[in-house]
Amino acid sequence: MKKKDNLFKDGNFNDLPFSFNEEVTEVFEDMIDRSVPGYESSLRLIKDLSEHYFQSDTNCYDLGCSLGASSLSLLEGIGKRKGQVIAIDNSSAMISESKIRFSNFIKTGKIKFLEQDINNAQINTASIIVINFVLQFLETEKREILLTKIFQGMKEGGILILSEKIHFDNNLRNQKIYRMYDRFKLKNGYSEMEISAKRDSLEGVLVTDLEFFHVQRLNRIGFKNIRKVMSNLNFITLVAER
Ligand SMILES: C[S@@+](CC[C@H](N)C(=O)[O-])C[C@H]1O[C@@H](n2cnc3c(N)ncnc32)[C@H](O)[C@@H]1O
Structure with missing residues (x-):
């Protein structure tokens, strides 16, 4: 049973910026399910794409893995073929919990979890790289550097699966879609107060790009x-080949 996310029920009373700490780790699955439209579909997509694009004897990376949901999709997509999933996150709470949940897979050598800043990750011999709702948390000037490193560490024919929250250059469209996004969260049981407190805590922590900017970069x-293989309100998934 997923633990319910009530973290902002009384507002952001300590006024701290959002972070992937122990409290967030405990409720993370419920939080992401109720906050990201199409999240479950993104996981299915990762499985389907890795079934097709995985090259035997290569690595798959899950950058910003949280509790390893995308890693699990990668493992399912790879199946019995030879290769390893390398799952990286800089939240020690997320990595500790993932190591418990995936202990059987870790023993087989099919996956390893690293507590590390993805900006410092070594990427090599990769046929699939997933960065699912993570780039948005990096400092903007570091994003292209990381994506370049990803490109250089990929095999020919390999793919990058990139999911992100975005904004729109047309103000009216932006306002309309963001209002629809608030309604999505209201329907999922968050109150107006929770929505606005979480928005405040994410200010400057989650910084979106335009879809056009992602593609151009x-x-x-x-x-x-x-x-673009998926689009739900202000969230998209892009696939790019090396
Ligand atoms: C929205 S969650 C990602 C969800 C996950 N990819 C999935 O599919 O379930 C964002 C994650 O990125 C991690 N993260 C953010 N910045 C990071 C960085 N510089 N290095 C490593 N992990 C980072 C956070 O700790 C958090 O676990």
């Missing part, structure tokens, strides 16, 4: 066949 780095 991937192009600039050298990725090809960049396509």
Whole structure:
């Protein structure tokens, strides 16, 4: 049973910026399910794409893995083929909990969890790299550096699966979609107060880019066949090939 996310029920009373600490780790699955439209579909997509694009004897990376939901999709997609999932997160609470949950897979060598800043990650011989709702948390000037490192560590024919929250350049469209997004969260049981307190705590922590900007940056780095494979309100998933 997922533990219910009530973290902002009384507002952001200590006025601290959002962080992936122990309290968030405890309720994370419920939080992401109720806050990210299409999250479950993104996990299915990762499984389906890795079934198709995984190359035997290569690595898969799950950058910003949290509790390993995308890692599990990668493991399911790879199946019995030879290869390893390398799951990285800089939250010690997330990595400790993941190591418990995945202890059987860890023993087989199919996956390893690293507590590390993904900006410092070594990426090599990768056929699938997942960065599912994570790039948005990096300092903006570090995003292209990381994506370039990802590109360089990928095998020819490998893919990057990138999911992100975005904003729109048209103000009216932005307001409309963000209002619909608030309604999505209201329907999922969050109160107006919780929505606004979480928004305040994420200010400056989660910084979105335009979809166009994402595509342009991937192009600039050298990725090809960049396509949007999913879009739900202000959330998108892009796939880009090396
Ligand atoms: C929204 S969650 C990601 C969800 C996860 N990818 C999934 O599919 O379930 C964002 C995660 O990124 C991690 N993160 C943010 N910045 C990071 C960094 N610089 N290095 C490593 N992990 C980072 C956070 O600790 C958090 O666990």
